[in-house]
Amino acid sequence: MKSEIQLTFENCKRENRPALLTYTVASDPNKKKSLQIINSIAKYADIIELGFPHSTPVGDGGQIQTSSNRAIKNGFKMRDTFQIANKFKKNYKNKPVILMGYYNMIYQYGENKFLKDCKKSGVSGIICVDLPWPENKDFAKKCKKKSINFIQLLAPTTTKDRMRKIIKDSHDMVYYISMLSTTGGKLKVSPKKILQNYNKIRKINPNKNVVIGFGITDKTISSLKSAQGLVCGSFLCKTITDSLRLRHNPAEKLGKVVYNLKKKIL
Amino acid sequence: MSLKIRKGIPLIDQHDKNGMWGGKFGGNFVPETLKKPIEDLENLFSKLRKDKSFIKERDYYFENYVGTPTPLIRLDNLTDHLGGAQLWAKVVSENPGTAHKVYACIVHCLIAKRAGKRYVCTDTGAGMQGKNLAMVAKKFGLKAKIFMGLRDLVRQKKNVDVMKKYGAEVVPVTSGSQTLVDAVSESMRYWVANCQDVHMVIGSTVGPSIFVKISGYSTSQISRELKVQLIEEFGKIPNKLKLLNCVGGGSSAYGFWSEFIDYDKKHVSLIGVEAGGSKKSKLHAAPLSNNSKLGVLHGAKAYCIQDNDGQIGETESLSSGLDYPSVSPLHCFLKDSGRAEYTSATDEEALNAYKLVSKLENISPSLEPSHAFATAISLAPKLSKDTILCIDSCGHSLKDSDIIKEKLGFYTE
């Protein structure tokens, strides 16, 4: 049976557009509002990435750190991630949810219990920032057994040979990090160069769905729209921060912003 | 089941192909971007370790720049005062960088040069790592960027001034607790974004496995010297020897112990002293002596202060250099194999130890080694006169003069 993630990419392909993936943090600014936010985003986004915040995110820049700290300060607990996902899936049955975070959180929760709860709450995939290949081999296998996508990451520093091995062990979706940066950095590589690298990856196995993330904002998104999928994260986290400061309703604001992103890649 | 340490092989090399010690500590839990830079560094380091010209250069700088050996002195007055074991100190702080950090900074800068990198970055807590990297980088013509938590920047300002004097850029880190843990995170983030031009240095035996190895490889110089000095002094390694060292990340302790790990623990016992924090507070920076759970921080699996969810826990110590929630995988391995034992000393005990040692002896340990002195002071009276208690005085107190003045009302260098 095809996964929800696979079906989503096939659907986008039929519509001749990239999939739009959004990243926001569970419980940012609090549990209830973060659910409202993804509910509002999901009208336009194809795949919802839900971050489980970590106190020490070594791969993240300021915007996601701010969102994570806000969530933790407002009482985030790991189980909230699943409750939010679960409620979301009641509204959006077929919209894939991917959880994203750092390995220590999964490790403390227990890999098996984590996967069980993913399954129960309808989570389709997992991105683990600091569990690279081959460290992720065992966990990725466990995910596969549960029909959950373990999403492998590739970076500009990844060698061709390593890419082949990683892609061989990948599931339906692969994530290409556009540049040498933490999240939230300014796009410092030309879209042309990024797409060149991207196409090299695509050639290794054309059956894999490869998305591009890092540095994607309303300004840069359209220049990369020939990719199969684009991930927008820090830009959304910053929008939450800004709308809280201005006392706007973040869910409403995020809906508009994601609508606008979507328009730019149609 | 307890883990087994193999004999005849340096502990830094007793890891598996994934960089794990004892099958459960260490590793490389890093973002994909860093895999290649780490692999390059691993390959370069393993080549350089076998390269005679590299070792010659390393030894040249150890001898002529650090000055080898750093003194081993008998603490006669302290020994008489306490009655019991003989106290000795290896005054590692007697080097131009006033701390053990100088060894790894030299080795890292030599590696950076050979890797063709012109920039180095690092974390610092007490400012000793920052000061040493700034100093050595300047000597080698490299540009240094030092990440330091804002809280440490204030409490260890004296070292910040020195870093700046050497021309390093000091970047205040304002995230999280604004201490060492955040400095390491920020330095790693900077490396993620700049790994093609920058060589990252980590200030202790923590982080991805290659950094544990390079740090431990470098500080091992301390125990190579100590072994020779002990044999010169006693004609052999004394029958009852105890080596006491403070443990933050653990590079100082590993370096002080590495040559002695193969000895039976009844012959040479290894005692690590972590930071217990203020006696009035529940917080501490002592994951080993408080049986903290295994966790993943900064690329390595190790015992780590954290909550049930896996959020890294808050720490507290008067000594910035020991104020870190996790600890080296090497020390986790030494603990679980039963080879070393770990305890902690409080802020107050460390201050009292500083007071006594600096009053009676002609040395002035910083707050970090004062933790080890505190444990030595409490142990010595209970031990026989033929027991040799040797303490690594790995940092000079000058950087702590403001804190000491505030707490004790005076400071003597």
Ligand SMILES: Cc1ncc(COP(=O)(O)O)c(C=O)c1O
């Ligand atoms: C003087 C001094 N001693 C000890 C430490 C802790 O060292 P380690 O991480 O090697 O345990 C530091 C760290 O900054 C230090 O400056």
